[in-house]
Amino acid sequence: xxxxxxxxxxxxxxxxxxxxxxxxxxxxxxxxxxxxxxxxxxxxxxxxxxxxxxxxxxxxxxxxxxxxxxxxxxxxxxxxxxxxxxxxxxxxxxxxxxxxxxxxxxxxxxxxxxxxxxxxxxxxxxxxxxxxxxxxxxxxxxxxxxxxxxxxxxxxxxxxxxxxxxxxxxxxxxxxxxxxxxxxxxxxxxxxxxxxxxxxxxxxxxxxxxxxxxxxxxxxxxxxxxxxxxxxxxxxxxxxxxxxxxxxxxxxxxxxxxxxxxxxxxxxxxxxxxxxxxxxxxxxxxxxxxxxxxxxxxxxxxxxxxxxxxxxxxxxxxxxxxxxxxxxxxxxxxxxxxxxxxxxxxxxxxxxxxxxxxxxxxxxxxxxxxxxxxxxxxxxxxxxxxxxxxxxxxxxxxxxxxxxxxxxxxxx
Ligand code: C5P
Numbered sequence: 001x002x003x004x005x006x007x008x009x010x011x012x013x014x015x016x017x018x019x020x021x022x023x024x025x026x027x028x029x030x031x032x033x034x035x036x037x038x039x040x041x042x043x044x045x046x047x048x049x050x051x052x053x054x055x056x057x058x059x060x061x062x063x064x065x066x067x068x069x070x071x072x073x074x075x076x077x078x079x080x081x082x083x084x085x086x087x088x089x090x091x092x093x094x095x096x097x098x099x100x101x102x103x104x105x106x107x108x109x110x111x112x113x114x115x116x117x118x119x120x121x122x123x124x125x126x127x128x129x130x131x132x133x134x135x136x137x138x139x140x141x142x143x144x145x146x147x148x149x150x151x152x153x154x155x156x157x158x159x160x161x162x163x164x165x166x167x168x169x170x171x172x173x174x175x176x177x178x179x180x181x182x183x184x185x186x187x188x189x190x191x192x193x194x195x196x197x198x199x200x201x202x203x204x205x206x207x208x209x210x211x212x213x214x215x216x217x218x219x220x221x222x223x224x225x226x227x228x229x230x231x232x233x234x235x236x237x238x239x240x241x242x243x244x245x246x247x248x249x250x251x252x253x254x255x256x257x258x259x260x261x262x263x264x265x266x267x268x269x270x271x272x273x274x275x276x277x278x279x280x281x282x283x284x285x286x287x288x289x290x291x292x293x294x295x296x297x298x299x300x301x302x303x304x305x306x307x308x309x310x311x312x313x314x315x316x317x318x319x320x321x322x323x324x325x326x327x328x329x330x331x332x333x334x335x336x337x338x339x340x341x342x343x344x345x346x347x348x349x350x351x352x353x354x355x356x357x358x359x360x361x362x363x364x365x366x367x368x369x370x371x372x373x374x375x376x377x378x379x380x381x382x383x384x385x386x387x388x389x390x391x392x393x394x395x396x397x398x399x400x401x402x403x404x405x406x407x408x409x410x411x412x
Contacts, residue, residue, distance in 0.1 A: 015043025130166030
């Protein structure tokens, strides 16, 4: 995908060993369609050379406020006026302190101060030793920088170059990339709590065997990511899948349909949108054995009997809050179901929307999408039918999130 197509990012590097990660970040931003202008402080040049950054960004690197390459000799003005965002990664403790005071004795800090504050966002990815990070001065500076309009992209935790372990590492390049992409998405679900189910469920037969299905969870994970990008608080109740949790999303792992129902009921209490993408098993073994069922050599096979699982979506849709959410207005829960069909998509999805009692139902052809990275959707609601042509699951998820935002727009 080209999620940053048309975006011009000024990537500022300050002094810290995490500069080595900035090289990969620069590549990742460009791969996603952005153009990148690198600006480095003198301290950053101790860690990585401008030559490396020029080669990766395919543009000359700027380091001095006296750079005579600019006809007006004002690189701080020219560079900041062109930017869609300034991203400081790594941002040292010293540079944060400098930004806070509006000091501007080098090109990068001068450019941050000179940026049109309402048009050019400043994103910072701090990187420092854990003691420096935890120091009240740093935390105080951070709070003030955010109050002054900067966006903090957070820090990672773990082994640090100094040999200590704790908070303060710069986020990994791909984490920062995900955050930058999210930053540019419209915040159409700000103020909402979105609850998503995803993946298969696992219904135990005995302690080592069970019944599950081939759902990959990819559509639900993409929806959770898109809802987070759109500014919502997101809880993702996931069946057993090994997908990475989207950044900023709270993930609750569950196994069986009953576990999933319990988690959903709990987190739905203050949710305003519920999107059920999970492929929940319709039945579970009536009595899961406590111990592994052994073959006894007689050739006799175990007799399994089943009971029906609760319908999580229908339970929530028919709850008091679910009913109040039917119109998308007021304090209710707006429920969105999925239907995986193999034929007659429109007719089957229409029937399912009514039988589940949900305001919105998303139809897709199951066999054409299981495990794939793309899909095509039919979105049915009171307002009619929308067709989302084949695209990546993330693109479709963003469109679906926009439809939910539209349907609930007076709610947040
Ligand atoms: O009834 P069917 O499984 O075709 O319905 C699919 C929709 O209902 C999906 O949104 C799925 O997540 C949800 N569902 C559920 N609990 C079930 C079965 C399906 O939430 N037990």
